[in-house]
Amino acid sequence: MSDFEFVVPDFSAVRYPVNVVADMLNVSVPSIKKYEKDMALEVERQTTGVQSRRYSLANIFDIAAHRRENGLIKKLARPVTLTVHVKKGGVAKTTLAVNLAIQLSLAGYKTLLIDNDPQGDATSMLGFDPDLSIAELEEMGQPSSRAVERHFGHLFKFGGAFTGHELNDVIKKPFGENGLHLIPSDESLDDLNVALTNANNSDFRFGLLLEHARLGKLPNCNLADYDFVIFDCPPSSTVASRNALVACDYIVTPVRMDRLSVKGLSRLTQSLSVFEEDYNRAPTPIVVPTMFQKSRLRTQRNLAMLMQHFNTRVTDSRLHHSEDYPKAMDEGYPVSLWKGASPAIRNEFRELATEIIQRIMSDVGEK
Structure with missing residues (x-):
């Protein structure tokens, strides 16, 4: 199947009824209407048939930001970096990274997702095309904004190929200013792996950039406003993956x-x-059971083995096997934003995000 046969939704054009918006934000319908009034939010009205409000994704994330600004969420004492990584394919890694980033944004947290995989699956899942140029997209009748021209490596200043582009020239905002922000990827991200291999302190480059960018020390890249930075890494071991870890x-x-x-995770x-031993530090693991089928004996047996190795590091939240995932993907949506998703599946990701926030809050505290 060639690229132009894939469904690519226009996220700016999709609209949601108020009950779905309330479910996505985990608040009541009257609360949504109150926020709309308090914000003087302009919401599209359906004029044919039964008159009703229709909310854009930008509207939804604007409401999430309004809740944050009005003290309706707990704020982290400091910014946190998460790396979604496992040395095995087919475990829903990118699905987890993208939907977790969406759920954190819906909860009111300013979230930056960095696609650290040259395949660019997270980039594609959010409506951008890592494989086609602007000219090719325009020839196919697709908006040029779907093109990926820069990736995370372009924020760095080292080597001949990396001169420190402006953050605004790299970042993508698929759901508006208050939705999650994305630093996309394409196959040229492999050039960053080559450059890192030859750089001084090669394994610490990502950490140094994040540290300086959060302190406002990099004129081209200010990351001070983000509560969460999430790296989506490939299943293979690369220098860029090691940097993210x-x-x-x-x-x-x-x-x-x-x-x-x-067994591999053990x-x-x-x-x-x-x-x-190598780095004098280690990230705290958060292990998420995916494609869970509670009724199967082997699922319970393998979960018991997992708990034996990781115990409290395994989340109480499980992501169950569901046909909603491939159906949402076929229509070009992350399942958290797909109108056809069952409330139970959307709720699983929301509960997972809530549990992760609570775990992190207990470690780092709140403002």
Whole structure:
């Protein structure tokens, strides 16, 4: 199947009824209407049939930001970096990274998702095309804004190819200013791996950039406003993946409930011990069971094995096997934003995000 046969939604044109918006934000319908009035928010009205409000994604994330500004969410004492990583494919890693970033944004947290995988799956999931140029997109009748011209490496200043572009020239905002922000990726991100290999302190470059950018020390890249930075890494071990692990506070690891996935994850404990010896620090693991099928005996058996190795690091939230995921993907939506998703599936991601926030809040505190 060629690229032009894939469904690519226009996120700016999709509209949601008020009950779905209330469900996405985990508040009541009267609360939505109150926020709308308090904000003097302009919301589209359906004029045919039964008159009703229709909210854009920008509207929804604007309401989330309004809740934050009015003290309706707890704020972290400091910014936090998460790296979604596991050395195995097919475990819903990118699905977890993208939907977690969306849910954190819906909860009112300013979130930056960095696609750290040259395949650019997170980039594609959010409506951008890492494989086609502006000219190719325009020839196909697609907006040029879907093109990816720069990636995370372009924020750096080292080597001949990296001269420190402005953050605004790199970043994408698929759901408006108050939605999650994305630093996209394409296959040229491999050039960053080559450059990092030859750089001084090669494993610490991401961490140094984040530290300086959060303190406002980089004129081209101010990241001071973000509560969460999330790296979505490839399943392979690259210099860029190692950088993301060194830079992060928490490693979020999805694992399917099958024998090989659980057995492979059991090696993570040993890997983190070696990691701590090498770098004098180690990220805290958060292990997320995915594609969960409670009724299957082997699922319970593998979960017990997982708990044996990681115990309290395994989330109480499970992401169950559901046809909603491929259906949402076929229509070009992350499942958290797909109108056809069952409330139960949307709720699973919201509960997971809430649990992760609570775990982090207990570690770092709140303002």
